[in-house]
Amino acid sequence: MRPFANTPMAQTLLAVLLVLASGYTLPDLSRLRDFSWLKVWLSRWTRVGDDASTSRVPLVLLPLLLVVACLLIQAALARVLFGLPAFAFGVIVLFYAWGPRDLDADVEAVLKAPDSDRRNSAAQALRADPATATLPLEAAPLVEATFASALSRWFGVLFWFVILGPAGALGYRIVQLLARHPAFTAEIEASQRSVLERTALILDWAPTHLVAMTLALVSEFDAVIQTWRDYHAAHGRGYFTLDLGFLGALARAGVEADVMAGDGYATDVSDPLVELADARKVLRRILVAWLAVIALLALAGLTH
Structure with missing residues (x-):
């Protein structure tokens, strides 16, 4: 039997727990998540593309090079x-x-x-x-935005950290910034x-589906699964596409079912604050479920 701390999945779990703990106990450390250096790299990369006699250098190579450098480190x-x-x-x-907020x-x-x-x-x-439009203070948009932010801030980073280690987490964050943050776009x-x-959507595809499946398990299973089927039936694009808009519909269905069931002693699905508070509660359940799976994988690694 291998020592617990020496199993890769156990190290992954411990790293995630340390990051989560630091976020709760030392919130001021979030100011260290400064990506201003990426703007400098971006401007230099753009100049290289402008000066090239051939076609522009694909910008998607920038995060790829950073991922390779991270893998080498x-x-x-490790030795x-x-x-x-x-x-x-x-x-x-x-x-x-993580985050950055x-x-x-x-x-x-x-x-x-x-x-x-x-x-x-x-x-x-x-x-x-x-860069999106102003978010109205209404139940449905708040729930959708909170789940989309959780995907970007938590679950996407966590998924790729589990798959590729720190290189995966860094690569995911850099692609997200370059593709969607107005300071870079x-x-x-x-x-x-x-x-x-498109690269950002590809990186989001697997974690989005895992979040959706976990949502069904930690909230109202039938409501979430039926909404998932109805969404794809209405859009006619199938499950294996880069249309990830179903997450917002599933989030609304799961949270509304949770609120109507009386979770949190409130049943008003039209109250944006009630729905927002329950969305946070459901997202915490999903995160705990993910951590539980990682812990089980870590325990399974003890026997190999």
Whole structure:
């Protein structure tokens, strides 16, 4: 039997728990998630493309090169001091790629806002894409935006960290920023943005479906599954496409069923604050379920 801390999945679980704990106990550390260096790299990469005598250099190669560099660092550190530097590197990169904003704090700011103006202002931080239209203070848009933000801030990063380690988490975050954050998209031409957006959708495909399946398990199974079927029947694109809009529909169905069941001692599905509070509760259940699966995989690794 192998020592628990020496199994890769156990190290993954420990790294995730450390990052989650640091977010709750040391929230000020989130200011370290500064990607200003990426803007410098982006401007230099763009100049290389402009100066090239042939076609422009594909911008999607930038996150790919960073992922390869991260993989090489992982491999090198794994050979030093029983892999402890590699584990520390993984924790640091996962923390850096997480968020960057604290979703729990953003939801709490909306729920605790003293008046409607400040509540509406606080709600804008829940948008997964800052370039999207103003988020109305209504139940359905709030729930959809909160789930989309959870996918970008939590589940997408976590999924790729489990699959590829710190390189996966960093690559996911960089693609998300280049494809969707206005600070970066403003400097990228349309054709390059289209490729990056498609890449972002590809990276979101698997975690989105896993979130949907977990949502069915931790909320009202029948309501979620039926909504999933109805969505694809209405859009006629099938399950194996990059149309990920079903997550918003499933989120509304799951949260509404949860609220109507009286979870949290409130049953008003038209109250945006009730729905938002329940959406946060459901997302926490999904995160715990994911961590439980990782823990089971870690325990299974003890016997091999």
